[in-house]
Every structure is written in structure tokens, then in C-alpha cells.
Amino acid sequence: MRQLIKPTFILLAFVVLASCSTTKKLKPGQYLYTGADVIINPDSSKKIDNEKDIKISLENKTRPRPNKSLLGIKWKLLIHNLAPDTVKPKGIGNWLKNKIGEKPVLLSEVKIQYNNDVLESFLISQGYLQADVTGDTVIKGKKGKAVYTANTGIRYKINSITFPPDTGTLTKIININKDKTLLKVGNFYDLDTYKNERIRIDNDLKESGYFYFSPDYLILQVDSTIGKNLVDINVAIKNTTPDAGLKPYTINNINIFPNYNLRRDSLLRTLEPNKYHDFNIYDDRNTFKPKLFDRLVFFKKGENYNRTDHNQSLNRMVNLGAFRDVRAEFLPLDSFKNNQLNLNIFLTPLKKNSLSFSVTGTNKSNNFVGSEVKVTQTTRNLFRGAEQLDVSASGGFETQYSGLAKGLNSYSLTLQGKLTFPQFIVPFYKPSSTNAFIPKTVALLSYQLLNRGSQYSLNAFKAEFGYNWKENARKEHTFNPISVNYVQAGFPSDTTEERLYRENPVLRSLLENQFIIGSNYNFTFSNQMEDYRRNNIYFNGGIETAGNVWGLFVAKNNLGEKRLFNTSLNQFVRLEADLRDYYKINRNITWASRLNLGYGFAYGNTTTLPFVRQFFAGGSNDIRAFRARTLGPGTYKVPDDQTFSDQGGDIKMMLNTELRFKIVSVLHGAVFVDAGNIWLRKEDTGTPGTTDLGRPGSGFKLNRAFTELAIGTGAGLRVDAQIFVIRLDGAFPIRKPFLPNGQRWVLNDIDFGSKTWRRENFILNIGIGYPF
Structure with missing residues (x-):
């Protein structure tokens, strides 16, 4: 116990010193603002629902915010006060005082009535229609805080919802879709829900051609005078809604400018278009094959405008990776007097050829660190169908900074060619895809030399053909029906090979020439891009098979082994799943967890997976x-x-x-x-x-x-x-x-x-x- 007295005393002394340091430079009559406290219904014994969350929301809406603190110490203010009173406009003193540090937030900066109105408005938006908020300040020593008392009253609920009477096409659409309403009888009054309901109705109308309609043309009339803390809601269309917003529009001409730039705008518009299906293509240079636009533009001439086709067309053109700029322009034929729209699509292609150079640091799971230089030549629109060819060469040097082979140096050289087609290419079948993401067919060839200094070297050849497509923003699939890997080992000398085998027989599986011929499939799910979620999930699962088909055609040799070109043919099935969860405890703290499971079943020449497909444990x-x-x-x-x-x-x-x-x-x-x-x-x-x-x-x-x-x-x-x-x-x-x-x-x-x-x-x- 005595051992704890001294450090405890030192800690308390530091806290007191820090507290004094934050107020010592205040002038007479100035008080340091320490924050706001909200008291909810102090005279009522009954708590409201989610009182803790409501209290936090209210306190976060007060202004100004107090000085930032860590473990109760206002460290930024402390740094500001430790700096001299006068510092040069430029220099480390000014940087510490005003960039890292922050000046004191004073109680005099608090506008009580403004905060009262903000907090009261928030409570009303949550359904507390009789809410009343009053605020005051409390001073203690050289510090002061604001205290707000919120009397919420009873939270109102929805008693009934009525929609506009069915008097025409527009109101008919609203009524047909009213079962999807976000407003439910018995739910609490909630302003955000009302705003989202207007957006929902607008989306339904946009899908039916009402291009010029807007959520602002809808009004939700709330009657809170019916008693028993209930409200009646009437959804109505404003009388001031313009005529253009009250009628559906159809698509007339679809004009596509595939090689557009502002300098050539006047010339392009005077060209005689190439008519292809429903498209008028203005391109005197024949930059793209016309059939490409069948996969990019979902609008058809004479059909009603709809938002789904609009969004999917734009997303496809952007995700294609062939255009630097994408713009869609909808123009009425005759100043809103009729109900037809001309669609102009302006596409500015990326440069056909580009060269990129990168230098990266590498850190691998086997404790090798190093650097890699990579040069990539990209050729776009190779066959006028938005194809892309990437040819790259990279070289790197690594050293193992820890482990049993600490100090081992290695270098690598990699050559790779990858050709990407923005569509499914399947023999004897033409699959279609209609979502917002472009499916891709990828053909890949690569060679890698890996030299482990005095130990061994590997020559690895890889050929792969497959498909990559997104089901939606969360789900992605990769399927390679053909995947061929050939690994050839080499040694500085026969003595080195014999010594390595003698020291570690495991090397035999690594350093034998190997053929891996098979298929693989990978599925990824992720909602990490949805920042509004408190809990985010990532899942990656894959299956790989090798030698299953080829094994049927390759006979065993006199040793009972299946070999192809005098090289062992690997036969196995490999499964792996990686599940991750990211839970946001608050804005600055996240609890991340991962479960990783793998299983491999090898048969034929061996009972274990080839070394290059095995699982490993340990590392960064x-x-x-x-x-x-x-x-x-x-x-x-x-x-x-x-x-x-x-x-x-x-x-x-x-x-x-x-x-x-x-x-x-x-x-x-x-x-x-x-x-x-x-x-x-x-x-x-x-x-x-x-x-x-x-x-x-x-x-x-x-x-x-x-x-x-x-x-x-x-x-x-x-x-x-x-x-x-x-x-x-x-x-x-x-x-x-x-x-x-x-x-x-x-x-x-x-x-x-x-x-x-x-x-x-x-x-x-x-x-x-x-x-x-």
C-alpha cells in the first residue's frame, strides 16, 4: 500500500498543476467554459425512452464546444498556455501555440437563448411537441459551465395517415405505392422520417417518368390538436408545383458523343450521326465500337424516363474505366410544353497510352521488409471495345529483419501482362448483366524470379483466365475456370541442395518442380463503405481445386505418381474463409475482430497441400x-x-x-x-x-x-x-x-x-x- 502512495500523490499533483495551468492566463471576469450539462425532466419521476442517447445528442448540439481534453486534461489548451504570449507569425512557436494548441473557450462565448432554441427544435423533431428548454450558467472559481433544463412533455404518436385522392396518374402512382410508406400508425412523430417519406415518394415518381418532380413539391400536414398526444398526417401536393413537375416525360433522341471535349463541341454537334439501334453516335474518329453502348446505356427511345436506368447508365460509364469525364444532359424538346426529353451523353476518353512508375515499401508475413520498383504500361481501348492491356515489370530487394534466418537477403523480378475485357466472354453463350457494375473478363500471364541468395531460387510461371463481377456494391465475385501455375526450383550448387534437404525435409515439397492446374472461385461481402453503420462486416471466402480434371487424363507412372511433362501434378481441394467485424464503440474507438479458417484436402501424389498453397501462422x-x-x-x-x-x-x-x-x-x-x-x-x-x-x-x-x-x-x-x-x-x-x-x-x-x-x-x- 505504501508503494502506491508516492505515484498516486505525483499523479494528483500533476492533475492539479494541469488544471491551474489552463486558467492562469485568464483575465479578471473571464471564466473557462468546461461544457454543457443537460437535465431532462427534473420534476418527473418517469424517464423518457432512450433518455441517455437523447441527453448525449442534446449536449452535442450545444455551442461552443469546450477545449479538447484527454483523460480529463485539456492538453491543447495546456500547450497554448505554455507558449510565450507573443510569438512570431511564422515559426515553431506559432505552430505550437495556435496549430497544436488552442486558445481558451470562454463562458462569455455561450449564447444561452440560441442553444435553448436549438435544443427545443431538436426535441420537437423527435416528437416532443410540447418541449421547453431553459438554460443558465454556473460559475465555480475560474471555470463555468452551462446547464440546460429540458421539460419534454409526452412524445406524440401517429394516429392516421392520408394520401392525396386519386385524381390522376401522379396521385395514382402515390397511392399504388403507399403500402411502402415509412409512416406507420402508432410510431412516434419523427421529422427525419417525414423527410425520408418525401424522398421515397419522389423516387417512386422518378421511376415513372416524373423527371422534374421534387420532394419539395410535397407537404406533410401535421394536426396535433386531436388530443391524447396523437397527430394526424396528411400527405399533399403543393399548389405551387410547376406544370413540368406534374407530368411524366419520355425519352426522344439519345445522342452520344464518345470522343467529346469542349474545344470540339461545335464541330461534333454538326456531324452527321452514326445511327445504331436507338442511339445517334457523333464521332468522326470511330473511337469506340457502337455495340459497346448497348452495355452502357439502358435508356430506349420512346420509353418513360426512370431513375434506375439513369443511375445504372452513369455508374456503368464511370466504372468502365475508359472515360476521364462522364456527363448526361436531359433537355426538354420545347421549353417544357411537351413531355419529351432529348438525352445527350458527353464522354471524354482517358489517354490511350499511359506509363506509371511507383516505388513502394513492402512488409511480408514472413518478416521480410524491402522496397519494390514497378513500371506499368497501360493501353486502353485496345480493340475499340474499352479493353485494357496492362504490361508491368517490377523488381524488388528484401531482407529478413527477424526470425531464424535473420539477415537473409533476397531479390525478385516480376513480368506480367493482363488483358481486361469489359464484358463476359463465354464460349457458345452470351450472358447479360443489367446492374450498375461492369462485368470483366481477365486474361493474365506472369513470370516471377525469386532468389533467396545462398539458399535457392524459384522460377514461377502463371496463366489465368476468368471473370470478375459485382452483384451490387457489397458483393463481388471472382471466378477463374482456368488457372495454371508452374514452379521450377534452382540451387547455387548440389552441395547447397543436399544441405538444405538434410536440415529441413519440408523443403522437398517447396523445392520440387510443380504443376498446379485447376480452377478457383472467390466471394467477397463488405459493407465497410457504409460509414453510418455502427457495426461493419467483411467476409471473404474462396475455394480452389487443382488436378481434378487433368488427373482423369494423366496416367500413373511406375512409382504410382501422376506426372505431367515429367513434373508432379498436384491434386487438391482448398477452402478458406475470412470473417471480420468492426464495431464502433464511439467515434474514436473501434473493436475489430477476425475469424480465419482454412482447410485443404490433398490426394494423388501427396497427402499434404503443395507448399505454395499451404496455410501459415505467425507474423505481423x-x-x-x-x-x-x-x-x-x-x-x-x-x-x-x-x-x-x-x-x-x-x-x-x-x-x-x-x-x-x-x-x-x-x-x-x-x-x-x-x-x-x-x-x-x-x-x-x-x-x-x-x-x-x-x-x-x-x-x-x-x-x-x-x-x-x-x-x-x-x-x-x-x-x-x-x-x-x-x-x-x-x-x-x-x-x-x-x-x-x-x-x-x-x-x-x-x-x-x-x-x-x-x-x-x-x-x-x-x-x-x-x-x-
Whole structure:
């Protein structure tokens, strides 16, 4: 107890000193404003619904806002006061005083009556139609606050809703769709709901051709005089609505300018158009094939205007990636006197050829950091159908900053060509897509050389053909029916190859020439772009098959192996799912969690997945308390004298949870717990009669899987500048699966003061971007 007295006294003294420092420069008669307090219905014993949320909303609507604080200390004001009274207009003193720091917010700046009106208006919008708010100030020493008393009264509910009588086409549409109304009898009066109801009705009318209608032409008349704290609502069309807003419009001419720029505007409009279906195409340079616009423009001549076709057409033209500027112009034929619109579509293409150069920092899960230089040549509209060809060359250098092979250097060279078609290309079938997103067919060829210095080198060839399409803004699919990978290994010498195999038999699966021929499918769901949600979800699931079809046509050799071009043919099915949840506790704190599961079933030539398709555990984006790829499989531990530490498995189970919080400006912090492991589907028993003893404990057994999980915890700092994130995480294990059963929890061994413990257990991870 005595040990706590001194630090507690120091902390209290610091708080008192900080408090005095925030007010010491105030002039006589000035008081530091510390914020607003709202008291709801002080004379009533009955609480209103969601009183806590209402109170927070009311307090947040008061102005001005008090000086920012952290742990009760107004640190920005403290910095302002610590700076000299007079500073130069430019320099670090002015930057600290007025940019980092902030001047005191005074009680005299509070406008009580203005805040009374704002709070009262908010309560009325929530259905408290008899609300009354009064405010006052309270002064204590050199500080003062505002106190607002809100007497809400009873919250009004909806008694009945009536819509305009069916007197014409417009009112008929409103009545046909009134079952979709957001206004429900028995619900509370809510101004936001009324605004959204006007938008809903406007959307229904836009779908039926009422191009010039506006939500402002609707009025919701509220009668609160019927008693019993009820309201009657009457939806009506304003008498001042212009004639153009009361009639539907049809599409007349559809004029497309595919190679438009302002300088050529006059010339383009005088051209004789190329008539294609319902389109008049003004392009003397034949920039695009006319049939491209069948997939981009959903309007048809003579049909009613509708907002769905409008939005989908614009979205498709924007998402195509071929135009720098997209603009649609709807013009009435005769100054609103008739009901026809001409549609002009102005498209300004991107440059046909462009060259991009980038230098990036890399940080991989196996603790390699380095840099990569990449040059990409992009050719657009290759065959006049908005196709895109990307040819890139990149080279990089990496070094392993931690792990058993610390100091190992490597370099890579990658060449890649990717051709993208903005449509589905399927033999003997022509699928159609009518949503806002352009489907894509992608053909890819690549070659990569990876050189691991004195250890080995890999030559990897890849060919892929497949499809990518978005079902909607949340759901995306990728399907590659043809995926071919060929990996060829090389060594500096026969002696090196023999030594590596002797030290680590696992290398045999990595460094043998391999053919992987198959298909893969990937599905992604995400609503992270919907910032208004308190809880966001991300899911990615994929399946890959290899050798299943080719295996039917390839015969076994005399050793019982299926080989193609004298290379082992891999046959397997691989499944993986990644589920993430982001829960916003408040504006500055997010609780992020991830569940990652993987399973692979190999058959034919081997009982394990090929090394390049195995799962790994440990590292900066995984279980951060263990070095990259050193964890598992199962209870197996890599020998300390083994330089090649990469351990893969057929099965993976991982759970991460992380509390992320803002510290100041772009500096964020996090505390986290990671748990998981990998396993082989069948135990690695080694090779009888050789030095290969296998990996004891590597096999997966469901009944003991949870007892073999590794668990680590730690904390981190992140510089989040939105366009990039740099991350530093420190982690240490609290459960080691490779220890004997009953001794795997190592909480009692934690000793930050021990250099030996820190060297063996404390892991620093440098990362680019968030771990998940």
C-alpha cells in the first residue's frame, strides 16, 4: 500500500498543476467554459425512452464546444498556455501555440437563448411537441459551465395517415405505392422520417417518368390538436408545383458523343450521326465500337424516363474505366410544353497510352521488409471495345529483419501482362448483366524470379483466365475456370541442395518442380463503405481445386505418381474463409475482430497441400506474438538450429481481436489478443531409415485442437494518414502449444525486466496497413 502512495500523490499533483495551468492566463471576469450539462425532466419521476442517447445528442448540439481534453486534461489548451504570449507569425512557436494548441473557450462565448432554441427544435423533431428548454450558467472559481433544463412533455404518436385522392396518374402512382410508406400508425412523430417519406415518394415518381418532380413539391400536414398526444398526417401536393413537375416525360433522341471535349463541341454537334439501334453516335474518329453502348446505356427511345436506368447508365460509364469525364444532359424538346426529353451523353476518353512508375515499401508475413520498383504500361481501348492491356515489370530487394534466418537477403523480378475485357466472354453463350457494375473478363500471364541468395531460387510461371463481377456494391465475385501455375526450383550448387534437404525435409515439397492446374472461385461481402453503420462486416471466402480434371487424363507412372511433362501434378481441394467485424464503440474507438479458417484436402501424389498453397501462422498480420511462419504445425516446434523456419499446414484456425483507439491527430493505438495454429491433415511421421524424423504432434485431431492453440497479446501504435498506415506492434506469448500439456500457459513467466525473456518472447512487428 505504501508503494502506491508516492505515484498516486505525483499523479494528483500533476492533475492539479494541469488544471491551474489552463486558467492562469485568464483575465479578471473571464471564466473557462468546461461544457454543457443537460437535465431532462427534473420534476418527473418517469424517464423518457432512450433518455441517455437523447441527453448525449442534446449536449452535442450545444455551442461552443469546450477545449479538447484527454483523460480529463485539456492538453491543447495546456500547450497554448505554455507558449510565450507573443510569438512570431511564422515559426515553431506559432505552430505550437495556435496549430497544436488552442486558445481558451470562454463562458462569455455561450449564447444561452440560441442553444435553448436549438435544443427545443431538436426535441420537437423527435416528437416532443410540447418541449421547453431553459438554460443558465454556473460559475465555480475560474471555470463555468452551462446547464440546460429540458421539460419534454409526452412524445406524440401517429394516429392516421392520408394520401392525396386519386385524381390522376401522379396521385395514382402515390397511392399504388403507399403500402411502402415509412409512416406507420402508432410510431412516434419523427421529422427525419417525414423527410425520408418525401424522398421515397419522389423516387417512386422518378421511376415513372416524373423527371422534374421534387420532394419539395410535397407537404406533410401535421394536426396535433386531436388530443391524447396523437397527430394526424396528411400527405399533399403543393399548389405551387410547376406544370413540368406534374407530368411524366419520355425519352426522344439519345445522342452520344464518345470522343467529346469542349474545344470540339461545335464541330461534333454538326456531324452527321452514326445511327445504331436507338442511339445517334457523333464521332468522326470511330473511337469506340457502337455495340459497346448497348452495355452502357439502358435508356430506349420512346420509353418513360426512370431513375434506375439513369443511375445504372452513369455508374456503368464511370466504372468502365475508359472515360476521364462522364456527363448526361436531359433537355426538354420545347421549353417544357411537351413531355419529351432529348438525352445527350458527353464522354471524354482517358489517354490511350499511359506509363506509371511507383516505388513502394513492402512488409511480408514472413518478416521480410524491402522496397519494390514497378513500371506499368497501360493501353486502353485496345480493340475499340474499352479493353485494357496492362504490361508491368517490377523488381524488388528484401531482407529478413527477424526470425531464424535473420539477415537473409533476397531479390525478385516480376513480368506480367493482363488483358481486361469489359464484358463476359463465354464460349457458345452470351450472358447479360443489367446492374450498375461492369462485368470483366481477365486474361493474365506472369513470370516471377525469386532468389533467396545462398539458399535457392524459384522460377514461377502463371496463366489465368476468368471473370470478375459485382452483384451490387457489397458483393463481388471472382471466378477463374482456368488457372495454371508452374514452379521450377534452382540451387547455387548440389552441395547447397543436399544441405538444405538434410536440415529441413519440408523443403522437398517447396523445392520440387510443380504443376498446379485447376480452377478457383472467390466471394467477397463488405459493407465497410457504409460509414453510418455502427457495426461493419467483411467476409471473404474462396475455394480452389487443382488436378481434378487433368488427373482423369494423366496416367500413373511406375512409382504410382501422376506426372505431367515429367513434373508432379498436384491434386487438391482448398477452402478458406475470412470473417471480420468492426464495431464502433464511439467515434474514436473501434473493436475489430477476425475469424480465419482454412482447410485443404490433398490426394494423388501427396497427402499434404503443395507448399505454395499451404496455410501459415505467425507474423505481423497473423499471430503477432510468434515469428512469421514458425508456429506449428500442431505442437511441433522448429529446432533452434534450423535456418529455414517456414512451417505450413493443411488446416488453419485463427482468431484475432483488437481494440483500436485514437490518441491524437493521426496517431492511433491498439491493444490486441491473437489466437490460433496450423495443422497437417495427417501426421508427418518422417521417412523410415533416414534422418527425417518427421514433425511429431503435427496432425489435426478435433478433440484436442483447442488445447493446441497459441495465444499472444500486445499493444501497438499506428500512424494513420488515411492514404497510408504505418504500424508498430509489440507482442508476447501467453500460451505456447509446443510445451508439454499442462505447462502451455506461460503467464507466470512474463518478465519485462529480463533481457533473456525479452529476447526470446517479445516480438516487434513493423507493418504497412492494418493487420485486418
